[in-house]
Amino acid sequence: MEHTGNKTENTKATALITAVHRERYEILVEQETSDTKLNARLKTGVYYQDKGGEAFPTVGDRVRIQTNRCGDALILETLPRTSVFYRENPTPGMERQAVAANFDYVFLVMSMNHDFNQNRLDRYLTAAWESGATPVVILTKKDLCEEPEYYVNLVERQAPGVAVCAVSAVTGEGMEHVQRYLGAGKTVVLLGSSGVGKSTFVNALCGETVMDTGAIREDDSKGRHTTTYRQMILLPDGSRVIDTPGMRVLGVGDAKCGMDTTFSDIEELAQHCRFRDCRHEKETGCAVQEAVRDGRLPERRLLNYKKLLAEAAHAKRREETARKKQLRSVERKKNPVRKKQYEAE
Ligand SMILES: Nc1nc2c(ncn2[C@@H]2O[C@H](COP(=O)(O)OP(=O)(O)OP(=O)(O)O)[C@@H](O)[C@H]2O)c(=O)[nH]1
Numbered sequence: 247m248e249h250t251g252n253k254t255e256n257t258k259a260t261a262l263i264t265a266v267h268r269e270r271y272e273i274l275v276e277q278e279t280s281d282t283k284l285n286a287r288l289k290t291g292v293y294y295q296d297k298g299g300e301a302f303p304t305v306g307d308r309v310r311i312q313t314n315r316c317g318d319a320l321i322l323e324t325l326p327r328t329s330v331f332y333r334e335n336p337t338p339g340m341e342r343q344a345v346a347a348n349f350d351y352v353f354l355v356m357s358m359n360h361d362f363n364q365n366r367l368d369r370y371l372t373a374a375w376e377s378g379a380t381p382v383v384i385l386t387k388k389d390l391c392e393e394p395e396y397y398v399n400l401v402e403r404q405a406p407g408v409a410v411c412a413v414s415a416v417t418g419e420g421m422e423h424v425q426r427y428l429g430a431g432k433t434v435v436l437l438g439s440s441g442v443g444k445s446t447f448v449n450a451l452c453g454e455t456v457m458d459t460g461a462i463r464e465d466d467s468k469g470r471h472t473t474t475y476r477q478m479i480l481l482p483d484g485s486r487v488i489d490t491p492g493m494r495v496l497g498v499g500d501a502k503c504g505m506d507t508t509f510s511d512i513e514e515l516a517q518h519c520r521f522r523d524c525r526h527e528k529e530t531g532c533a534v535q536e537a538v539r540d541g542r543l544p545e546r547r548l549l550n551y552k553k554l555l556a557e558a559a560h561a562k563r564r565e566e567t568a569r570k571k572q573l574r575s576v577e578r579k580k581n582p583v584r585k586k587q588y589e590a591e
């Protein structure tokens with residue numbers, strides 16, 4: 247740690263966020279000899295006055311901290327991210343929040359039972375490409391599935407080029423295929439609905455029970471939200487896995503890049519539409535509708551594309567409004583004259 251030498255003998259360092267609770271963060275201060283686990287809180291003056299929701303630290307973030315002699319740690323700054331997932335802020339008008347950061351791979355976890363859903367896979371893929379990391383589809387519960395190849399083929403056709411691994415975390419079958427995405431310095435984040443087996447998968451990777459798991463409902467395979475907060479688990483081989491609570495609905499955000507990659511087939515067809523601003527409804531010369539008519543493009547896929555596109559546009563508008571509001575609020579706090587003007591407006 248770098249000694250600042252001031253009166254309170256504070257020291258500054260960088261740390262990794264390993265879990266987020268309501269207002270408490272679990273952090274790991276990486277040091278030459280051994281890593282230290284600490285609890286930390288945000289420096290309110292920095293986060294609540296100057297920065298918006300996006301900058302609030304999340305699991306996987308590297309942060310600059312300050313510690314005092316008692317071992318209390320204050321988070322001063324979130325360092326730039328290489329990849330990140332966001333979700334809409336539950337408070338209307340507030341900027342979106344980061345869910346996980348700085349991962350290399352996104353493991354999209356679906357079980358080969360009632361949970362399997364192609365529209366959800368599109369949504370997950372869009373969010374994964376948008377995050378800046380590489381998606382890998384993990385199909386779980388192979389030991390319970392009579393025809394795993396059926397599901398593998400469906401994913402391969404829907405997401406050409408995306409790796410698919412069919413595994414059983416209970417028997418260990420297929421787990422060896424996952425190893426190529428792990429290793430010292432690698433970070434993966436798991437995404438998937440409650441009950442698909444994310445935590446069981448983490449335990450299998452770890453070789454011991456580090457996460458609680460819970461039984462699913464027999465009739466529809468739905469889980470019971472056993473994992474309640476995001477947590478990073480350090481595997482014996484030096485890789486890091488972020489387990490998340492089951493998210494059935496994951497927003498795609500302003501997902502231009504994610505949409506382009508996930509629906510590259512539709513984007514490619516759209517190049518051949520007669521009108522550049524074709525909405526692929528009833529326009530003459532629409533190459534996308536033509537592909538639906540002659541069976542080259544499943545109608546389900548086009549409908550889902552339009553749905554996610556509309557969602558992305560809505561998210562973009564929402565974000566722009568929230569960002570303007572945040573800017574005004576920062577300016578108001580920093581500039582008392584403007585503050586008076588705002589109050590008068
Ligand atoms: N047979 C079998 N059961 C599995 C497998 N993976 C998970 N399960 C079971 O599925 C149920 C749900 O597993 P969890 O690991 O708790 O699921 P989760 O995705 O972490 O769920 P949340 O924490 O609620 O998001 C448990 O009863 C597990 O034992 C598998 O590969 N084979």
Ligand SMILES: [Mg+2]
Binds near residue numbers: 458459491
């Ligand atoms: Mg879990």
